[in-house]
Amino acid sequence: MENVIIIGGGPAGYTAAIYTARSLLKPLVFTGETPGGQITLTNDLENYPGFPEGISGIEFFQKVDQQAKKFGARIENKFVTAVDLSSQPFKVSVGKNEYESRALIVATGSSPRKLEIPGEKEFTGKGVSFCATCDGFFFREKHVAVIGGGNSALDEGLYLTRFASKVSIIHRRNQLRADQILQDRARRNGKIEFILDTVVEEILGSDTVDGLRMKNVQTGKTENLPIDGVFVFIGYIPNSQIFDGQLEMTDAGYIKANSRMHTSVEGVFVAGDIHDELYRQVSTSCGSGTIAAIEAEKFVAEMEGRAYPGK
Ligand SMILES: Cc1cc2nc3c(=O)[nH]c(=O)nc-3n(C[C@H](O)[C@H](O)[C@H](O)COP(=O)(O)OP(=O)(O)OC[C@H]3O[C@@H](n4cnc5c(N)ncnc54)[C@H](O)[C@@H]3O)c2cc1C
Numbered sequence: 359m360e361n362v363i364i365i366g367g368g369p370a371g372y373t374a375a376i377y378t379a380r381s382l383l384k385p386l387v388f389t390g391e392t393p394g395g396q397i398t399l400t401n402d403l404e405n406y407p408g409f410p411e412g413i414s415g416i417e418f419f420q421k422v423d424q425q426a427k428k429f430g431a432r433i434e435n436k437f438v439t440a441v442d443l444s445s446q447p448f449k450v451s452v453g454k455n456e457y458e459s460r461a462l463i464v465a466t467g468s469s470p471r472k473l474e475i476p477g478e479k480e481f482t483g484k485g486v487s488f489c490a491t492c493d494g495f496f497f498r499e500k501h502v503a504v505i506g507g508g509n510s511a512l513d514e515g516l517y518l519t520r521f522a523s524k525v526s527i528i529h530r531r532n533q534l535r536a537d538q539i540l541q542d543r544a545r546r547n548g549k550i551e552f553i554l555d556t557v558v559e560e561i562l563g564s565d566t567v568d569g570l571r572m573k574n575v576q577t578g579k580t581e582n583l584p585i586d587g588v589f590v591f592i593g594y595i596p597n598s599q600i601f602d603g604q605l606e607m608t609d610a611g612y613i614k615a616n617s618r619m620h621t622s623v624e625g626v627f628v629a630g631d632i633h634d635e636l637y638r639q640v641s642t643s644c645g646s647g648t649i650a651a652i653e654a655e656k657f658v659a660e661m662e663g664r665a666y667p668g669k
Contacts, residue, residue, distance in 0.1 A: 366465030368395020369640045370630025372422040373647030374463045379429035381655045390437045394419030443604045443623045461654040466597040468631040477561030485567025485587045490514035499523045500586035511591040512536040519549040528553045619650040
């Protein structure tokens with residue numbers, strides 16, 4: 359019987375692991391297929407406090423991994439295939455193996471929706487980005503493309519005009535989906551151009567991105583656009599499928615929680631992007647990972663009839 363199982367090995371899961379390990383709960387962490395989480399996709403993490411020179415996503419992950427293990431967290435690079443939250447203890451399945459735990463911290467993150475076109479995977483972190491707040495700074499005085507026509511595409515496109523010399527927003531329809539106020543703001547911005555009725559078929563480059571091939575869906579005409587970077591904002595997919603029907607979720611599939619990261623099931627806590635539709639940052643994920651861990655510690659203490667500071 360485990361005290362706490364943490365599902366997810368991104369910044370939220372690792373922060374929860376460090377806290378619960380330091381409380382001697384010996385957490386068991388399942389990291390899934392991406393130990394370190396989304397941040398391992400970026401070369402430079404420059405907005406997390408404490409690293410004035412920046413740090414690569416991989417190096418950041420290696421440090422938190424070392425830190426969590428130092429305090430006794432057990433990290434397993436396994437993918438959780440099912441959970442049963444209907445009664446205590448909770449059951450967590452990894453294929454045929456079943457684990458039992460008193461408390462559960464869900465930190466499975468979300469994945470940016472992909473274009474699924476040639477060049478996208480090869481150039482992720484080398485000119486292809488899914489996060490303007492994170493990577494916009496690297497495109498000062500460059501020409502970038504933003505793919506998408508919703509609020510996040512326009513929001514992030516507007517943000518990118520702070521750095522880029524030109525932002526081409528490419529959308530597959532001839533009408534944008536974004537709120538009118540954002541559309542007006544974008545149309546008034548001299549750095550933004552719209553390329554509508556257009557799909558991107560391939561991202562081009564050698565070491566880094568240097569262009570893209572796009573097709574007008576009305577005329578069928580194909581042309582190459584020289585470009586220094588591509589930002590893809592066609593939505594996020596929360597990794598919440600294994601909790602379907604067991605935890606309350608938003609319509610978009612994000613797990614609902616109160617401000618103390620309690621989900622709809624007592625003893626199950628949530629942290630990071632899987633709950634956060636808005637901010638999606640390392641610092642915010644670490645913040646909610648901290649809260650979830652402290653609440654899980656309180657929960658386990660209560661089950662054992664132990665006092666917990668501040669309770
Ligand atoms: C390219 C890129 C660059 C970014 N740059 C920055 C930046 O510079 N600064 C910044 O603050 N933020 C940045 N972000 C955002 C940041 O990475 C995320 O906000 C953060 O990683 C979210 O952390 P998380 O722990 O909630 O989830 P994630 O990082 O998404 O981690 C989720 C974890 O859950 C695991 N998982 C999922 N399902 C299962 C399962 N069934 N079983 C077991 N494990 C599972 C995954 O394998 C992964 O380990 C960037 C994002 C991207 C994509």
